[in-house]
Amino acid sequence: MGDCLDLLLGVVLLTSPALGISSCFFNGWRAVYLSCNLTQVPQVPNTTKSLLLSFNYIRTVTATSFPFLEQLQLLELGTQFTPLTISREAFRNLPNLRILDLGGSQIDFLHPDAFQGLSHLAELRLFYCGLSDAVLKDGYFRNLASLTHLDLSKNQIQSLYLHPSFRELNSLKSIDFSLNNISIVCEHELKPLQGKTLSFLSLAANHLYSSVSMDWKKCLNPFRNMVLETLDVSGNGWGVDVTRNFSNAINGSQIFSLVLTRHTMGSSFGFSNLKDPDQHTFAGLARSSMIQLDISHGHIFSLNFRVFETLQELKVLNLACNKINSILRNAFYGLDNLQVLNISHNLLGELYNYNFDGLPKVAYIDLQKNHIGIIQDETFKFLRKLNTLDLRDNALKTIYFLPSIPNIFLGGNKLVTLPNIPLTANFIQLSENRLENLNDLYFLLQVPHLQILILNQNRFSFCHQNHAPSENPSLEKLFLGENMLQLAWEAGSCWDVFKGLSHLQILYLNKNYLNFLPPGVFHHLTALRGLSLKDNRLTVLSPGDLPANLEILDISGNQLLSPDPDLFASLSAVDLTHNKFICECELSAFIHWLNQTNITIYGSPADMYCMYPNSLAGVSLYSFSTEGCEEEEVLESLKFSLFILVTVTLTLFLVVILMVKKFRGFCFICYKKALSLLFKDPIKGRESDTYKYDAYLCFSSKDFEWVQNALLKHLDVQYSPQNRFNLCFEERDFMPGENHIANIQDAVWSSRKIVCLVSRHFLRDGWCLEAFSYAQSRCLADLNGALIMVVVGSLSQFHLMKHQPIRGFVQKQQYLRWPEDLQDVDWFLNKLSQCILKEEKERKKDSAIQLQSVTTIS
Known part of the structure; x- marks a missing residue:
């Protein structure tokens, strides 16, 4: 109790300045003077009900220190920074005081009559005051008829010889003697308490019975003729022998709850020098009507045969935080009324069918935080009253053993x-x-x-x-x-x-x-x-x-970027904090709803903030203004309409482009037909002039079949009257028997244009290259562009540049390339026809221009 109060007061003192709360104030019925550097009790109104004076420098409290405060019920004088002297009847002007706290103050002098006149005092806190045995032996608590709770923990008390006046404290229910130096408690010391019923008696952490040699027969039962609802003897270092002797000594005393935590019973893991409790350890408690036994935080390794058999009325057994690794057969024999069993935080690895035999009424078993990896199928099958089974934080991989019970905890397993x-x-x-x-x-x-x-x-x-x-x-x-x-x-x-x-x-x-x-x-x-x-x-x-x-x-x-507020219309409460809101006009409807709604919005307004744009990042939605958003909505509508129009137009344009590209051959045919309809008498050829032929086709004889199918059938008038050109080529028009050079020269100078079809075979044919050279000579002589070069096949620029005549032409003139896609053939033939028909005047104009780039027709 004292530790909790110290902590609470310390937290109050530390946080008060940070929170802007004064530690020295009076509000009508409560006076708070915590850590106000007081050296004496301040004057307060007679309406005060609570007076807090801790953490000051008050040295003396006398009968005149307090004015008459009839309504005062709580007085805290604990934790003074100077030694405290309390004189006779120091609190007589506080007749209705219920709680007096002097804990944590070093009391140099306490008059035996210091508490006289406090007939209504119910709780007296004297923890950590440096008090000795005298406070118990010299009658300091006389006439405290209403005293219910007495806290004497953390003092220097070494024996419990109680003054006979304790017999008069008929309201006394709770006494705390923990953390003193009480080594022995015998029957004659606590005799004034005989006949009383105490709800709580603490003798914890006193090294009780563990640091001296005991004559148990002489000491007798310290709790004779007493009824203790809770007896706390924790932290005294009791092993099996001391626990057994103590149990036998208090045989017959009514102790409903025994707290024996932080003991030394048990061999622990890997040791055998200390004993685990056996069937004699708690035998002396058979007639104590014990309902609850807490022996947690120890070193018990094994629950031995019938270790609790005498505790037939026990309902709650706490074995948590030991080192229990095995439960022997009939370990719980005799616990016919046990309802709660806590074996959590132990070292159990497996459970067998017999482990919980003898527990017909157990309703709650806590086995969490063990190492249980396997459980036999019938371990819990016959526990008919079992209501709750807690197996959290173990190593279970299957639950075939699981019974049908109301509450099952299996978290933290595998x-x-x-x-x-x-x-x-x-x-x-x-x-x-x-x-x-x-x-x-x-x-x-x-x-x-x-x-x-x-x-x-x-x-x-x-x-x-x-x-x-x-x-x-x-x-x-x-x-x-x-x-x-x-x-x-x-x-x-x-x-x-x-x-x-x-x-x-x-x-x-x-x-x-x-x-x-x-x-x-x-x-x-x-x-x-x-x-x-x-x-x-x-x-x-x-x-x-x-x-x-x-x-x-x-x-x-x-x-969520821009939530629709209509989604939340039917709710009574919503938490929208820490989302990624885009604070633009699209959010205006949500912002308006947020400021007007009657729905409960959980979370701090500061946690509802803009994430985008960067200029508004971190700004609360409640601070975001939507002014001007109506005009922007109209503008946005126009922008959207324009966007749709542009998108549709661009899409149609791209579709047309793609269609034309995909079906360009068909489109060209349509184009030609349209021209033929517009010009009903198209010119089939050119009028007669000085040239015998329209064009001389120079190609390798190995390419004749291809040339005939690809060009001659579509251009030469002798192949079809629909064609327009009178063409010359070696296989038909060269004079047999004539010198081949003469035939080439005649063809070159008798034709308006020379069309060289350059293929791989062409580059390997010496006559073809010779004809190409003659064609170039004519171009130089006439200063015109009579030579038309068409590259056929997959010849690269590198292959063409390997031949001197062709390299010179490629560097200065444009040339055509036969298309790879068949649908481009008609267009190519039309282009070639235009090149053949090009007027001489235009040729001269063109010849004056030095061409740097290569146009590839594909």
Whole structure:
């Protein structure tokens, strides 16, 4: 008690300046003068009910220190920074005082009559005051008829010889002698307390009976004819022998609750020099009517045969924080009335069918924080009254052993999957396991009578659903936070996981990495009142996403940019903090709703802030102005219309371009037909002039078949009357028997144009290269562009530049390339025809221009 008060007062003193609260004030009925550097009791009004004077420098309290304060009920004089002297009847002017706190003050002198006149005093705090045995032997507490609680902890008391006046303290219920130096307590010392009933008596941390040699027969029973509701003898270092002797000494005393924590009983792990309790250790408590026994925080390694057999009325047994590794057969024999068993924080590794035999009425078993990895199937089967089983923080990998009981705690284990076992429960806690398959969730949702299911911090991320969800009319609360439902839902599976939960009221889906909600996923949750979607990745909520009857929504910590306020119209409370709001005019409707709504908005206004644009980052939404947004909305509408128009126009243009490119051959044919319709008598050829031929086609004889099909049939008039050109080529027009050079010269000078079809065969044919040279000579002689070079095939610039005549032409003149796509052939032939028909005057003009680039026709 004293420690808690010191801590509380210290916190108040430290935080008061930071909070702007004065530690020296009076508010009408309470006077607070904490740490005000006072050296004497201040004058306060007679209406004061509480007077706090701790942490000052008051040295003396006398009968005249206080004015008459009839209404004062609480006085704190503890923790003075100077030694305190309390004179006779120092508090006589405080007749109705109920609580007097002197704890933490070093009392140099305390008059035996210091407390006289306090007939209504109920609680006296004298902890850590440096008091000796005299405070008990010399009658300091005479006439305190209403005294209920006496705190003498942390003093220098060495013996408990009580003054006979203790017999008169009929209201006394609680005495705290902890943390003194009391080594022995015998019957004659506490004789004034005989016949009394105490709710609490503490002798903790006194080295009681452990530092001296005891004559138990002479000391007798210190609690004879007393009824103790709680006796605390913790922290005295008792081993098995001292505990057994003490139990035998107090045989017959009524002690309902014995607190024996921080003991030294047990061999612990890896040792054998100390004994574990046996069936004789607590035998002396058989007639004590003990209901509760706390022997936690020790070193018990093994629960031996019938160790508690004499405690037949025991209802609560606390064995937590020992080193228990084994439970022998019949260890709990005789505990026919035990209802609560706590064996948490021990070293149990496995449980056998016989471990809990002898516990027909046990309702709660706490086994959390052991190392249990396996449990036999019938370990809990015959515990008919078992209501709650706590197996959290163990190493379980299966639950075949699990009985049908109302409350089951299995969090913090290593469960990867759940077996399909018959199970009935009201409450199941399976958080912090390794469950991955949502089929396990479908299984749990079919457990009859289940009301609360906790599955936080698992790994639910996929399912292979092989059965439809069944109706669960009992489930009210479902906790699925900190899983990975996003992975399952983005795969399109398990969207109906909540389909049968028409009575569900609370659903937690926080921290599931959700960036969308499956359509209609909450449609069947007609009774849902609270939904948590906190700390996900949702950027938008659509109409219909939320259940119709939802009242409370937590969607904080998401990435909502511009939420629609209509979504929250039916709610009574919502948390929208820590989202990524875009503070532009699109948010104006939400801002208006936020400032006008009657819905409860959870969280601090400072936690609802702009994220974008950067100029407004961190600005509270409540400070964001939407002025001018109406004009901007009109402008935005115009911008949008313009955007649509431009987009449609650009799209049509691109479509036309793509169509023309895709069907350019067909388009060219259409173009030619249109020209033929416009000009009904097109010129088939040119009028007669000095040239015998329109063009001389120079090509390798190995390319004749290709040339005939690709060019001659479409250009030469002798192949078709529809053609327009009179062409010359070696295979038909050279004079047989004539010198080949003469034929070439005649063809070159008798033709308006020379068309050289340069292919790989052409480059290997010496006559072709010779003809190309003659054609160049004519161009130089006539100063015109009579030579037309057409590259056929996949010849690169490098191949062309290897030949001197062709290199000179390529460097100065344009040349044509036969198209790779067949639909470009007609266009190419038209282009070639135009080149052949080009007028002499134009040729001369063109010849004056030095061409630097190469046009590739493809």
